[in-house]
Amino acid sequence: MEEVDKILIHALRQVGTEVSEEVDSVKQFSSELIVEAVVRCVRVIDPGLGGGLPTSLPPGMSARFRVGMSLAQACQDVGYKGEIGYQTFLYSNEPEIRSLLMFLVEKLPRESAEASDQPTGKSAVLQRAIAAAIRAQLAVPWLPPNCRLPLHRETQSPAASHSFHVQPLSLPYCTKGKKQLKEVKDYQRDILLPVTAQPSHHASVVASILEQHTAELSAAQEWDNEWNSQGLLSRLTPQVTFTLCGLNMLSTRSRKLTRLRASVSRSSCGLRRCPLLKVPLVVLAPPRTCLSCCRPSKALPPLTTHPDQGHPLHTHTEVHLRSGEDPSGSKCRMEAAPVPTSVLSGHQSESDIQLRQQEELASFQQQFQQLCSEVEQLTAEMKHMSVTNTQVLDELKQRELGNSERDEKMQVKKKTIDLLPDADNNLLKLQALVEASAKRVVNLAAQWEKHRAPLIDEHRRLKEICSNQDLESSRKLSEIKSLHDKIRVSTEEAKKKEEIYKQLVTELENLPQDVSRSAYTQRILEIVSNIKKQKEEITKILSDTKELQKEINSLTGKLDRTFAVTDELVFKDAKKDESVRKSYKYLAALHENCNQLIQTIEDTGTILREIRDLEEQIETETGNKTVANLERILDDYKAIRQENSALAAKVREG
Structure with a gap:
């Protein structure tokens, strides 16, 4: 009980009870200390219930009884099932107080216990201070710098805010169980910059x-979802599933990039030079086909000119229009448009160059509009022709089907007409053929039945095996999912236990080192040896009791059998001899006296056991301080009578 009392005293000190260093057992608790400990525990367990309870006993006896009743009711409300009343606190009993305090300590919330078990080292204190400061700053709402009061200026930084600008980072990942290349290690050690130095601006770190962290978390979550949704059903290994998931992600990204580039290319157009601003602009490559004849043509590289130079812009369309034919030699529908001279003298003014370029631009636009109209017309004609072509093809297919049906009917009619001249013989031949065909069908049906029965049995067997395999696979899949859940739960428990282990290690380091471990070990070994000895003695006593009971039972049976045999023999002789009759009477009296003696011995043993139980009860009552409690009750009764008489006197005087 000493260890239990030490644990209880330590827990009571953690909840705020002022227990002096001299008190090391529940037996030394006074009524005031018991009331304070119970109230502190009740306040921690249920603040609303223990808020109105006082932590000390009042001087008046009637008030003390009321406080005792309130504490007993509060303990019952918390969930205590034992016998409790005002006498538990005013006239304390060591076993009852110990059981009550053990219940209250077990009911304490774990948060307070964890807070009480926190390490007291410098690093732990610093971490708690940092966490408290961060919580205080997070509790204050953010305000713009112009709206901040002096209180906010103390908790929020006055520095200017920065935009959320992200730059790619290169991180040296640690891969356990995998060997990295020497070049990669050298690059990470000698060339790769630190993370804080990789962004161009310090505010972007x-x-x-x-x-980067969010991207890695999303990738890991996507991998988990892929594995839980499709990886288990595919029955592939995690490495193969991870590779397929990566390929799917790459293909999805490539498809998105292709669609983006296509939309950009469709919406983009060739940019030309602005003659007024004199800024060279990008000219996209011309199309690879002629817009009028839709045939491939030679692609010329895009050209750019400067206003000071006299070389106009020439595209494939212009060259094509000048020639009036495509590279294959066929004439285009578009007639050659007049082209301005491409060589200008160096003495022409800049305004003449601009005017000439505008004229060229207007002519090109007109040609482009004509080509667009022709392309639209051709497109409409192609659509109409394609629709007509499909209709014609459908009609042709229908006619071919009708012709095939007519050909079959015609063949049947032709054969019938050929058979008409010799109708009787042909009918007999047809009947013979029909009978032969019927026999052949029956024979084939019998053969098919022979093959069909084992095939059906095999099909049923395979189907049953397949269903069993499906059931087995579903069962294994559920087991795998449950194992994954157990692994996740075990991982969380392992993390918690690792944290508890670290905390216990820090507590062990903070404990005084003057106490030797060998003393505790020796004490534990002594306790274990004493328990083992007690167990051996109990086992020995039980075995002796069993052997004694067996011996008593055997002797009792032997006595009964002996008496029965003796009684029968003596009873036979008693019919003939008078002296034997007296012996028979003495034998019966002796047997009765022996039974009374045995019963007396059994009653004596029962009385001794009752005496031993009563002695133990007397010792228990002596330990409960019954006499001292009775004396205290008498003193309290006298005090209450004095208080009542004083109150009655005041009432009479008033």
Whole structure:
């Protein structure tokens, strides 16, 4: 009980009870200390219930009884099932107080217990201070710098805010169980910059790290979802599933990039030079086909000119229009448009060059509009022709089907006409053929039945095996999912136990080192040896009791059998001899006296056991301080009578 009392005293000190260092057992608790300990525990368990309870006993006896009743009711409300009343606190009993305090300590919330078990080292204190400061700053709402009060200026930084700008980072990942290349290690050790130095601006470091971490978390979550949704059903290994998931992600990204580039190419157009701003612009490559004849043509590279130079822009369309034919030699529908001279003298003014370029641009636009109209007409004609072509093809297929049916009917009629001249013989031949065909069908049916029965049995067997395999696979799949859940739960428990282990290690380091471990070990070994000895003695006593009971039972049976045999023999002789009759009477009296003696011995043993139980009860009552409690009750009764008489006197005087 000493260890239990030490644990209880330590827990009571953690909840705020002022227990002096001299008190090391529940037996030394006074009524005031018991009331304070119970109230502190009740306040921690249920603040609303223990808020109105006082932590000390009042001087008046009637008030003390009321406080005792309130504490007993509060303990019952918390969930205590034992016998409890005002006498538990005013006239304390060591076993009852110990059981009550053990119940209250077990009911304490774990948060307070964990807070009480926190390490007291410098690093732990610093971490708690940092966490408290961060919680205080997070509790204050963010305000713009112009709206901040002096209180907010103390908790929020006055520095200017930065935009969330992200830049890619290169991180040296640690791969356990896999060997990295020497070049990669050298690059990471000698050339790769630190994470804080990789972004171009220092303000982008935090944003880049957060983005990198978010991307890794999303990738890991996507992998988990892929594995839980399709990986288990596919029955592939995690490595293969991870590779397929990566390929799917790459294909999805490539498809998105292709669609983006296509939309950009469709919406983009060739940019030309602005003659007024004199800024060279990008000219996209011309199309690879002629717009009028839809035939491939030679692609010329895009050209750019400067206003000071006299070389106009020439595209494939212009060259094509000048020639009036495609590279294959066929004439185009578009007639050659007049082309302005391409060589200008160096003495022409800039305004003449601009005017000439505008004229060229207008002519090109007109040609482009004509080509677009022709392309639209051709497109409409092609659509109409394609529709007509499909209709014609459908009609042709229908006619071919009708012709095939007519050909079959004609063949049947032709054969019938050929058979008409010799109708009787042909009918007999047809009947013979029909009978032969019927026999052949029956024979084939019998053969098919022979093959069909084992095939059906095999089909049923395979179907049953397949269903069993499906059931087995579903069962294994559910087991795998349950194992995954158990692994996840075990991982969380392992993390918690690792944290508890670290905390216990820190507590062990903070404990005083003057106490030797060997003393505790020796004490534990002594306790174990004493328990073992007690167990051996109990086992020995039980075995002796069993042997004694067996011996008593055997002797009792032997006595009964002996008496029965003796009684029968003596009773036979008693019919003939008078002296034997007296012996028979003495034998019966002796047997009765022996039974009374045995019963007396059994009653004596029962009385001794009752005496031993009563002695134990007397010792228990002596330990409960019954006499001292009775004396205290008498003193309290006298005090209450004095208080009542004083109150009655005041009432009479009033």
